[in-house]
Amino acid sequence: MCGRVSQYTGIHDFVAALSMPNALVNSAGDLPLEKYNGAPSSQLALFHQEGDVLHADMVRWGWRPAWAKDRAAPINARVEKVAHGPFYRLIWPNRAVTPINNWFEWVDEGGPKKQPYLIRRRDQAPVLCAAIGQFPVGGRQPSEHDGFVIITADSQGGMIDIHDRRPVVLNAELAREWLDPDTPKERAEQMVLQQGEPAEVFEWFKVDKAVGNVRNQGPDLIRPIADSIP
Template sequence: MCGRLSQYSSIHDFVAALSMPYALINYAGDQPFELYNAAPSTQLALFHQEGQFLRADMVRWGWRPHWVKDRAAPINARVKKVAHGAFFKAIWLHRAVIAINNWFEWVDEGGPKKQPYLIRRKDRAPILCAAIGQYPNAEHGPSEHDGFVIITADSVGGMVDIHDRQPVTLSPVLACEWLDPATPQERAEQIVLLQREPAEAFEWYKVDRAVGNVRNQQSSLINPHQ
């Protein structure tokens, strides 16, 4: 995953996609986010479950433990290492979901510049990505150390031609199970390792190279480009 995505719907559209029965604690606002070209360090709407509530906060994309000083905050965590490595140990139990509209990848097609592609669900429904992070809760407000990473896995099916890694995306049922604090750690690991959505649920197409400039945020960036 190259590090660019879109989150332009409203929090209520994303809640509807999750189909969770719990009441929403909403710190993300009610208006559409209109983030068509979000880059690392952007504040994005992140879901986690807090008791019998679903909570949404704006959290920075990217996280590193406090003891790491010599590298930028990663934005992704490899699924085969995240549950057992020391780097993400502090946040492995802090499961979250980031709902997005699409993400972008860049492909070397032999030209002077790589060609960007947009990947989205064929049914246009929000994409529910497994994540972990450090984020506000009932006991602690926002902190400068807050952040999250998206869990990624090897690409499968035709998506391999676009990029060798992709976000771990979950069905609404599995996303709710992933968010549930009562879900055992072993089961959570099984969900992200073995039960992500198939490549057949997605489609991809070329978009304008203007998406490469993070200053460009216009809605036309998600349109097909020949």
């Protein structure tokens, strides 16, 4: 996963995709997010659950433990190691979902610059990515140490031609179970290892190279170029 996502609809659209009747504490606002080209270290909408209450916050994409000052904050965590490695031990219990509309990958097709592809669900529903992180809980204020990572797995099927890694995407039922604080850690690990959405759920197409510049935003970035309309 190359590290660029879109979150352009509003929080309530993402909540509807989760089909959660829970009370919502929304610190992300009610307006469309309009983030078409979300990059590492930017603030992205993130869901977590406390008791029966769903929380939506804006949290920095990227996290590292306090002792890992010799490296940049990773934005992704490999599903094969995330539950047991020392790097993410502190935040593995802090399960979250980052809802996105799509993500981008870049493919070397022999030209002077790599070709960006947009990947989204075929039904164009929100993409519910399994995540873990450090974020405000119990009413505490946001901290400079807050952040989150998206859990990734090996790609499957034709998606391998686009990139060898992909976010672990959960359907709505599994996303609710993942968010539930009462879900055992062993069950959570099983979900992300074995039950992520398969490649057939997604479609991908070429988009304009302007998405390569993180300063560019707007709906033109998510439109297919003429020769790649799905």
